[in-house]
Amino acid sequence: MESPLALYRRYRPETFAEVIGQEHVTEPLRAALANNRVNHAYLFSGPRGCGKTTSARILARALNCELAPVADPCGECDSCRDMARGGPGSIDVIEIDAASHGGVDDARDLREKAFFAPVRSRYKVYIIDEAHMVSSQGFNALLKLVEEPPPHLRFIFATTEPEKVLPTIRSRTHHYPFRLIPPRLLSAYLSDLCEKEGVPIEPAALPLVVRAGAGSARDTLSVLDQLMGGAGSEGVTHQLATGLLGYTPDNLLDEVVDAFAAGDGATVFGVVDKVIETGQDPRRFAEDLLRRLRDLVIVAAVPDAPATGLIDVSEDQGERLVAQAARFGGVELSRAADLVASGLTEMRGATAPRLLLELVCARVLLPGADHSTDGLLARLDRLERRVAIAGAPATVNPSVAAPPPAAVEPPPTTSTAPPPVREEPPAAQQQPVVVPTPAPEAPAPTGPPPTTSVASAPATTGPAAGLALVDVRRLWPDIVEATKLRRRVAWIHLTQNAQVLSVEGNVLTLGFNTVGARDSFLSGGCDEILRQAAIEVVGADWKIDTLVDPAAQAPTSPPPEAVTPAPPATQPATQPATQPATQPAPAAAPDPGSAEPVAASPAAPDGPPDWARDEPARQTDPVAVAAAREAIQQTRPTGSAPDGAPEARSPVADDDVSHPDDPDLDTDGLDTTELLKRELGAEIIDEIPHS
Structure with a gap:
């Protein structure tokens, strides 16, 4: 039993009405045949597999039909049966492959035979395929014959590159440009063929077959023939088409697109690793990703694009595209598509395509690092989408929703009596004077404070x-x-x-x-x-x-040591200090045994403190400098307190003890000067020698 013919041969059109996607060519030809206004030479041009040679055969069949002039051949006469699908062919219709017969000697042989009358038909028709392969000398040999042929002779040139045909030849023909077949029309045509063949095909597999054919009817039918040959009882499935044609599975594309939308770098690079581990081509993955981003750009601009057929996808995939486009923004999608398109260009001929693919993915994940206009628009678009997703929160107490700014406490105020005369320490031990910069006070609210709290009012709507x-x-x-x-x-x-x-x-x-x-x-x-x-x-x-x-889960490690709480401020600190003088030392707690009492801090005044109002004068006042130095020396972790009192100890002198008022204190290894600058915004100035 002989194997059946290929699909593109079994279903080759026999009339112009059966040619799909070329109505702009077939309708004028049918009108010319019906009106008996056929030219002596035609030039059919267009991509491969779009019907040029088939249309040339149909034209020759219609010219030699016994019912001519007629738009479509009758199919009953001897000439029509000879030129029918699977027929033996006609002796008066000569097909020449110019790729192997394009020399000047072939042209001269054709010219000699062309003057003989047809044997059985009305016209002798020469169909010269791949006409652009005819040499210049061959065209020159045919020039006079094509320009003034005998009445029984007709020429039909078919080529994919009409610009290479000699201009003098091209000017003597009627030129009909063929086009690629639209995807939707080709999908419907494939569905009809599958029904005729009795082979089921999944709707999700049809776009893959059409995409592999790239608009060529012959190439598409060859791909479908291959899938039918390898299909099982379930027919042509999406999984079979993806595996045989080498396309990236939709689940991987969905995963990487969702990860881009969420900024999930771990998932993105995990998908890249799957692509490499499964043996897929990184360039094909980048091409498929670019095609997916193109579909999302269209869906973002036209949400009903899958339903209206603006993009050729299955129904379930169209729903996924709409959901994915909603997670992106138009600017961010356009920026991602531009990055992938540029990366795909760089990957051509690259020796490390995986590296380039990972770099492209990294650039897509980081719109914040892109300082171009597209990066700025992508960040702005992300903020707008966040507002659209999150919505406006309900009324929330501002004092609960946001923490109050840290209050800047004034330095402890000593008694109004003049400070006692103390012996000055050596110059090497002198500390710089700290001049804290007070934070501006917030304006008092004009109305009663809100009473709604987060716990009592809903936070979201x-x-x-x-x-x-x-x-x-x-x-x-x-x-x-x-x-x-x-x-x-x-x-x-x-x-x-x-x-x-x-x-x-x-x-x-x-x-x-x-x-x-x-x-x-x-x-x-x-x-x-x-x-x-x-x-x-x-x-x-x-x-x-x-x-x-x-x-x-991380490897098991011993639990961290418990943090010893700081001693209360009312207890005397009698342990010797072990930290160097560079550690920060806040004011020590008052010592009951000290001979020099410390005055209690007064209540906060209504306006800015005196030391803040008189700050410009205090920075150069020797008395103010001496008072500030006195306050600092009282809190030093080293040395003895005045009059033999026990040494004052700072509650944060040890790294393992946290201050009770600041559970999140983190020195980050900074010294006193840098820590005061960072935490208090203090301005450190050199100490003015006291005369």
Whole structure:
């Protein structure tokens, strides 16, 4: 039993009505045939496999039909049966492949035979395929014959490169340019062929076949023939088409696009690793990703593009595209497509395509590092989408939603009596004078303070209460950054030890890499800091749930040592100081046994303190400088207190003891001068020698 012919041969059109996608050519030809106004020479040009040679055969068949002049051949006469699909061919219709018969000798042989009359038909028709391969000498040999042929002779030139045809030949023909077949029309045509062949095909596989054919009917039918030959009982599936044609699976494209939208670099580079490990071509992946981004750009501009057929995708994939485009913005999608397109150009001929692919993905993930106009617009678009996703929060007490600014306490005020005369320490031990810069006081509210709190009023309204996991991951960097402004310890935990696992309703679940990190996060009240930051950024009042993530479990390590609390301020500190003089030493607690009492701090005045109002004069006043030096010497961790009193000890002299008023104090290894500059905004000036 013989194997059947290829699909493109079994279903080759026999009339102009069967030619698809070339109505701009077939309709004028049918009109010329019906009106008996056929020219002596034609030039058919266009991409390969779009119907040039087939149309030339149909034209020759119609010319020699016994019913001519007629628009379509009858199919009943001897000439029509000879030129039919699978027929033996006609002796009066000669097809010449110019790729192998384009020399001057072939042209001379054709010229000699062309003057003989046809054997059985009305016309002798020469179909010269790949006409651009005819040499200049060959065209020159045919020039006179094409210009003034005998009445029984017709020429049809077919070529993919009409500009290479000799201009003198091209000017003597009627030129009909063929085009690529539209994808939607080709998809419908393939569905009909599959029904005729009795082979089922999944709707998601049709766009892949059409894409592989690139608009060529012959190439598309060859691809479909290959898939039909390898199909099982379930027919042509999407998985079969993806595997045989080498395209990136849709699930990988969905995964990487969702990761780009959420800013999830781990997932993006994980997809790249899957592409390499499964043996796929990085260039093909970049091409498929660019095509997906192009579809998303169109969907972002025209949301109903999948339904109207503006993009040729299946129904379920169209729904996914609409959802993915909603997570992006138009500017960010356009910027990502430009980056991938540039990277794809650089990957051609590259020796390390994976490296270039990873660099392209890194640039797409970092719109904040792009200082160009596109990068700025992408960041602005991201902010607008965050507002659209999160919605406007309900009325929240500002004093609860945002922490109050740290109050700057005035230095302890000594008694009004003149300071006692003290022996000056050596010049090497003199400390610089610290001049804190007071923060401006906030204006008093004109109305009564609001009484609504976060606990009593709902924190979210509208879409903010129903954020999906991908939305939370996209907004997560901004939420974490907001915690940094409130408490650095919470920010460190979230950036180094935790990740978002899920969000269900108003419950946000975080996964920690160790038990110790989770316990430290909860015991330090960082969950409340995170909740307030989420209210500020997205307007969502989440309940923070924590657990140890098995996927990120770190090697077991001994729990951190407990932090010894600082002694109360009312107890005397009698232990000798062990820290060097460069450690910060706040004012010591008053010692009951000291011979020199310390006056209690007065109540805060209504206006700025005297030392703040008289700051310009105090910076150069020797008396003020001496008083400031006196206050600093009283809090030094080394030396003895006056009159033999026990030595004053700072509550933060040891690194392992935290100040009770500042549980998040972190010196970061800075000395006294740098720490005062960073924490208090103090201006350090050199000490003025006291005469």
